Every structure is written in structure tokens, then in C-alpha cells.
Amino acid sequence: MKKLNVTEIQEKPEGFVASVKEELNVELARTLKAGNRMLVDSDGLAFIYIIEDELDYYYVSFGKGTWPSLKKLLANQGSLDLELGNSLNIELTAIADELAFLTENIEGNSNYGEEMEKAVSDIFL
Template sequence: MKKLIVKQMNEGQEIFIAKVSEEINSNLAKSLRAGDRMLVDSDGLAFIYILEDDSDLYYLYFQQDSWESLHKITLEQKKLVLDLGNDIQIELTSIVEELAFLTENIDGNGNYGEAMETAVQEVFHN
């Protein structure tokens, strides 16, 4: 499992484009595909989108500073694309549905911890 952290989110007319903090090897970038599922890191206050290749999983971390953009993506049903450089992009399929499910599940659910629940309520339920 490798951890990738989203450091930048840019809004276009039809899509949002996310960029990670580190340069990704072009061979790896070409082999990555959307995993269509998400996890929550309650301790790190992050949503994690799963990327995969033929042999491994990669965790794409959306930390709290990207949540406003994530909220807008869910509200406006926009696409989110991960730009890996070298003209390689991956659409993060199912992200709207996954985020909607997670944020609804976290709301009022103490299993995620008070800090995560409060942070999600402030961004996604106001």
C-alpha cells in the first residue's frame, strides 16, 4: 500500500482536477486505475480513495483542506480527475456516491470519533 496525498484541487467548467504532492513514475501512472471505493482515516481527518494496479493498492488521501472542493463535487455532481503528470489522468469514478454514503454514515456516528464527525458536519452538512 502506498500513500498519495492530494495537494491541489482545481475547478474547471465540467470537472475538478486533483494533483498529488509527489511526482509519480510514468510507468506506475499508466498502470493505475480507479478502485471505485473509499475509506475514512478518522485519526488523520481524511477521506481515502482507492487506486489500484495489478499487484497493489494505493491510498489517495483527501485531507481536510480539500473537503470544500469535495463537497462542491458532490453537490454539483461533477467529475473528479487525478492528474498524474505526463498527460496521464484517471477519473475517480464513483466518488460522488462514495462521499455521499460516507458523509451520511459519519453524521451522528460516534464510531468515527468526535473530531471526524464534527469536521464532516461543518463542511458537508451546513
């Protein structure tokens, strides 16, 4: 399992675009597709979007620094593309729905940890 860390999200006329610091092999990048699901990394204060290929899963990590952009994405019900390099992008489908579900579920839910609950409340609620 490989982790890709989102460093920035830019708002563009056609939607939002996320950049990662890791570089991917072009052949691998062409095989990746959206997983349509998200997880929570409470210890790392991050939301994780899953992308996948035929053999493996890849975590796309949205740390707390990217959350204000994610909040704006939610408010606009926008789309989000992930730049994989070499002019290859993948749309992270269902991210707004997944993120809305998670942020609502985290509110008042101590199962995610006090720090995660407070961080989500501070930015999303």
C-alpha cells in the first residue's frame, strides 16, 4: 500500500485540483482509478481517499492543512481531480459525499479521538 500526501488544492474554473509531493511512474498512474470511498486517520489528523489498480490500494492523504479547501469543495459541491504528474489526472469521484458523511459522523463521536473531533469541528462545522 502506497501513501500519497496532498500538498495543495487549487480552485480552478473547472473544479478543484489536488497536487501530491510523490511522483508516480507513468504506467502505474495510467492504471489507477477512483475507489469512491474515504477513511479517517485520527492519529495523523487526515482524511484518506482510496485509489486503486488491479493489484493494490493507494492512500491519498488530505492532512489538516488541506481541510479549508475541502470545506470549500463541500460548500460548492465541486469536483476534485488528483494530479498524478505527466499531465495525468484522476477524478476523485464521490469525494464530496464521502467527506460530508465523515464530517457529520465525527461530530460528537469520541470514537475518532478528541483531537480529531475538535479539528473537524473547528474547520468543517
